[in-house]
Amino acid sequence: NKVSVYRREHFNAAHRLHNPAWSEEKNNAVFGLCNNKNYHGHNYELEIKVTGVPHKETGYVMDLKILSDIVKETVLDRFDHQNLNLDTEEFRHLNPTAENIVIVIYELLRKKIDAQLDLQIRLYETPRNFVEY
Numbered sequence: 669n670k671v672s673v674y675r676r677e678h679f680n681a682a683h684r685l686h687n688p689a690w691s692e693e694k695n696n697a698v699f700g701l702c703n704n705k706n707y708h709g710h711n712y713e714l715e716i717k718v719t720g721v722p723h724k725e726t727g728y729v730m731d732l733k734i735l736s737d738i739v740k741e742t743v744l745d746r747f748d749h750q751n752l753n754l755d756t757e758e759f760r761h762l763n764p765t766a767e768n769i770v771i772v773i774y775e776l777l778r779k780k781i782d783a784q785l786d787l788q789i790r791l792y793e794t795p796r797n798f799v800e801y
Contacts, residue, residue, distance in 0.1 A: 679748035683764040713792035720785040
């Protein structure tokens with residue numbers, strides 16, 4: 669039987685939603701306040717769900733201390749207190765919408781977590797707005 673384990677983390681980051689191929693008017697119409705040229709920030713809540721069969725010897729699906737270390741090294745150290753548009757390679761040419769951020773985080777973590785385990789990422793941009801991948 670499969671079991672899911674969860675790890676919740678937190679990071680702060682600034683971003684601007686902007687498509688450089690569009691006029692300022694179109695960017696403002698589509699992205700509104702999120703297109704602020706001086707950027708704006710969020711207190712992101714990150715939820716990592718790992719699903720698999722508990723290991724016969726340990727009883728763990730995945731050691732949560734190991735998962736915590738992977739998330740810190742792979743996500744938090746990279747994105748926490750950064751301007752996603754200016755300070756990160758991942759979003760230099762990719763609009764840092766919540767949808768794109770959650771996909772990037774998934775791809776970064778997927779490389780570090782056993783392929784036999786299912787991975788799901790949920791990212792809260794605000795307490796009411798969140799995405800899942």
